[in-house]
Amino acid sequence: MDGNMEHFTQTKSSARADTASAPIKVDCQNIDVYYGDKQAIEDISLQIEDRSVTAFIGPSGCGKSTFLRCINRMNDTIESAKVTGKIFMDGANINDPAIDPVLLRSRVGMVFQKPNPFPKSIYDNIAYGPRIHGLASGKAEMDEVVENSLRKAGLWEEVKDRLLAPGTGLSGGQQQRLCIARAIAVSPEVILMDEPCSALDPIATAKIEELIDELRERYCIVIVTHSMQQAARVSQKTAFFHLGKLIEYGDTERIFTNPEHGRTQDYITGRFG
Amino acid sequence: MPDHIVTAFTDELEHLSANLLRMGGLAESMIMDASRAVATFDLELARDVIKRDRSIDELEVEAERAIIRLIALRHPMAGDLRAVLGAMKLAGDIERIGDLCKNIAKRCLELNGDENRAAVKGIERMSRAVSHQLQMALDCYLRQDIEAAKTVLDMDDDIDDHYTSLFRETLTYMMEDPRQIGSNTHLIFMAKNLERIGDHATNIAKAVYYMVTGEATTGAKVESRLSGDEGEQR
Ligand SMILES: Nc1ncnc2c1ncn2[C@@H]1O[C@H](COP(=O)(O)OP(=O)(O)OP(=O)(O)O)[C@@H](O)[C@H]1O
Ligand SMILES: [Mg+2]
Numbered sequence: 001m002d003g004n005m006e007h008f009t010q011t012k013s014s015a016r017a018d019t020a021s022a023p024i025k026v027d028c029q030n031i032d033v034y035y036g037d038k039q040a041i042e043d044i045s046l047q048i049e050d051r052s053v054t055a056f057i058g059p060s061g062c063g064k065s066t067f068l069r070c071i072n073r074m075n076d077t078i079e080s081a082k083v084t085g086k087i088f089m090d091g092a093n094i095n096d097p098a099i100d101p102v103l104l105r106s107r108v109g110m111v112f113q114k115p116n117p118f119p120k121s122i123y124d125n126i127a128y129g130p131r132i133h134g135l136a137s138g139k140a141e142m143d144e145v146v147e148n149s150l151r152k153a154g155l156w157e158e159v160k161d162r163l164l165a166p167g168t169g170l171s172g173g174q175q176q177r178l179c180i181a182r183a184i185a186v187s188p189e190v191i192l193m194d195e196p197c198s199a200l201d202p203i204a205t206a207k208i209e210e211l212i213d214e215l216r217e218r219y220c221i222v223i224v225t226h227s228m229q230q231a232a233r234v235s236q237k238t239a240f241f242h243l244g245k246l247i248e249y250g251d252t253e254r255i256f257t258n259p260e261h262g263r264t265q266d267y268i269t270g271r272f273g
Numbered sequence: 274m275p276d277h278i279v280t281a282f283t284d285e286l287e288h289l290s291a292n293l294l295r296m297g298g299l300a301e302s303m304i305m306d307a308s309r310a311v312a313t314f315d316l317e318l319a320r321d322v323i324k325r326d327r328s329i330d331e332l333e334v335e336a337e338r339a340i341i342r343l344i345a346l347r348h349p350m351a352g353d354l355r356a357v358l359g360a361m362k363l364a365g366d367i368e369r370i371g372d373l374c375k376n377i378a379k380r381c382l383e384l385n386g387d388e389n390r391a392a393v394k395g396i397e398r399m400s401r402a403v404s405h406q407l408q409m410a411l412d413c414y415l416r417q418d419i420e421a422a423k424t425v426l427d428m429d430d431d432i433d434d435h436y437t438s439l440f441r442e443t444l445t446y447m448m449e450d451p452r453q454i455g456s457n458t459h460l461i462f463m464a465k466n467l468e469r470i471g472d473h474a475t476n477i478a479k480a481v482y483y484m485v486t487g488e489a490t491t492g493a494k495v496e497s498r499l500s501g502d503e504g505e506q507r
Contacts, residue, residue: 228350258487259351265274268350270282272275 025050025190025220026071031085033066033075040066044085044246046239048190053212053221055231055252058241059267064224067241068192071222072108073101089190106133109183113195115175117167117182122159125167125178126150129186145185153181154211173204180211191215193223197230209234228268232256240264274352282347289339289360290414296332296367297411297477299325301404303374304470308400310378311463312393314386322378329371336364352484359484363414366473366480370407373466373473380459389446389453392460395439399467402432403474410477419485425478426490432471439464 026048033041041063048054048071056064066075073094075081087094094104106129117125126146129135136142146163150156155177159170167178176196183191193212197205212234215221225231231238231252238255240248240263248255248264259265266272277283303322310319340361343349349357406428413421443461447454479490 229348232350256350257354265351269353270277270279270350272278 022049022052024048025089026222027086027088028067028070029086029088031067031070031083031087033063033070033084034080034082035078036080040244041070042244044241044244046246046249048220048222049237050220051216051218052237053216053223053235054237054239055235056222056224056239056241057226057228057231057267058247060226062241063244064241065194068110068194068222068224071190071192072105072110073099074105074110076101106186107188108190108192109186109188111176111179111183111191111193111196113198115172115179115199117170117175117178119166119168121164122150122167122170122178123163125182126185129182133186135186149181149185150178152184152211152215153177154207155181171204173200173207176200176204176208177211180208184215188219190220190222193221195224195226198226205230228256240267242267279347282343282353285339285343285347286353286356289336289343290356292332292336292339293360293363293367294411294415296329296336296364296371297407297414299329299332300367300370300374301407301411303329303371304400304404304407304467307374307377307381308397308463308467310381311384311460312397314381314384316382319378319381323375326371326375329368333364333368336360340364352487355484355487359480362480363477366476370470370473373470377463377466380463383459384456388456388460389443392439392443392446392457395435395442396460396463396467399432399435399439399464402428402435403467403470406432406471407474407477410474410481413478414481417481417485419482422478422482422485426475429471429475432468436464436468 024047028044028046031041031044032039044067056068058064069075070083070087075083083095118128123146126149127142130142130145136145147156150159155174158174167175170178197208200208209230212221223234235252237249238252239246242263248259248261255264256268259268303325306318307322309315310322340357343357406425409421410425413425440461443457447457482490
């Protein structure tokens with residue numbers, strides 16, 4: 001990790017985190033992303049801490065989702081997208097061609113803006129990933145994985161009597177927690193969430209936020225959100241993006257009380273930039 | 274700084290700071306009038322100052338309501354958050370200044386008009402210094418000027434010196450002529466009130482410093498001042 005830190009401080013456009021408390025889980029170095037000729041991410045370097053929540057904020061179209069997708073190589077699935085730069089996870093470059101993206105995605109779970117349960121039972125929604133990755137042998141073990149994941153996602157009590165009902169029959173907030181349970185089921189190390197609460201009411205949102213806060217003990221979590229209050233509530237670090245660039249990165253508390261950059265201040269206080 | 278996209282937000286913040294400046298202006302004139310009432314033994318003016326405290330109280334209530342509304346509805350962040358928190362402090366400090374002026378005016382009603390001139394002159398001098406300090410503090414709020422804020426912090430030492438010498442002087446008079454103890458005690462409390470007003474003006478300057486920079490002024494000086502203050506009261 002020391003080596004990484006050293007490199008980090010030498011990187012020209014890297015943003016400095018205020019407190020370097022937790023170990024670094026994901027170390028992104030000089031990331032560029034192009035869609036065809038259009039550059040969506042420009043030379044972003046960012047170190048994401050383990051066992052903490054990092055929020056990505058910024059105006060629509062600034063590249064938050066694009067950058068998030070770099071972390072589990074989801075951009076590979078977009079034909080026109082080209083990613084350069086290095087992303088180290090625990091020291092290994094995930095963009096290395098030798099890395100199997102499917103395996104990578106089992107280490108890096110993702111939750112999307114719109115809950116997208118598979119058209120299967122609640123049980124199978126959770127069991128799907130562990131089954132593919134051979135994480136459970138036998139029915140009893142799988143039952144345990146399913147129950148544990150649903151418990152961690154705070155959904156167990158609500159669905160334990162209807163595990164065989166379709167996941168799509170749940171409410172939006174329940175579906176989102178189902179998707180989180182599904183992401184957790186494969187025991188990922190990193191969980192990426194792209195606006196996970198944008199379709200939810202305040203109660204469902206509060207439940208997800210509470211869940212995020214609990215998950216933080218075990219996982220490295222990155223959340224994209226348009227709600228400044230949400231970013232302030234759930235994250236320890238905040239990264240502000242603007243037009244494909246990382247403008248400011250630091251302790252959430254500082255960003256929301258005393259940001260360094262005028263652009264950050266203008267954005268979070270709702271001013272014309 | 275550019276305007277908010279929601280223009281009502283900018284309007285509300287501006288309205289709030291205009292309100293505070295109005296409060297501050299009232300407080301400033303109350304300081305001068307209270308001491309003039311003492312110096313000229315003008316009981317009418319003293320009663321008027323007592324009455325005016327109510328307007329400051331009302332403005333404070335209004336400011337507080339505006340602040341709660343801003344926090345609840347606008348969720349101020351960063352510089353806006355600091356502006357709103359600072360406004361809350363200012364409102365509290367100015368309200369206290371109003372109370373202290375009122376107390377001076379009330380004590381004025383207890384005087385008999387033949388107090389020793391030197392002490393009365395001292396009160397006048399102190400009130401000029403204090404109202405000047407408050408004026409500067411309000412001005413640095415208006416202009417969000419941290420250099421001026423630092424100057425205001427420095428002025429406080431002077432006012433403390435004023436107070437200390439007035440205290441000693443008055444004590445001497447009291448020892449010489451015990452019949453003057455009653456009225457001179459009032460004068461000492463008036464001076465103490467003025468010294469407190471100076472502290473509130475200092476608080477305002479500190480709040481402005483925080484609003485602009487996001488950092489607290491360092492407390493070392495303030496602390497030593499406070500401990501000295503306690504020594505005098507004993
Ligand atoms: N599949 C794609 N093909 C081409 N361009 C894309 C694609 N996805 C995103 N872009 C472009 O890349 C830029 C960044 O988009 P991205 O979705 O990362 O923004 P965002 O910050 O997540 O915005 P939002 O907050 O609206 O979700 C935008 O200009 C967008 O139009
Ligand atoms: Mg997006």
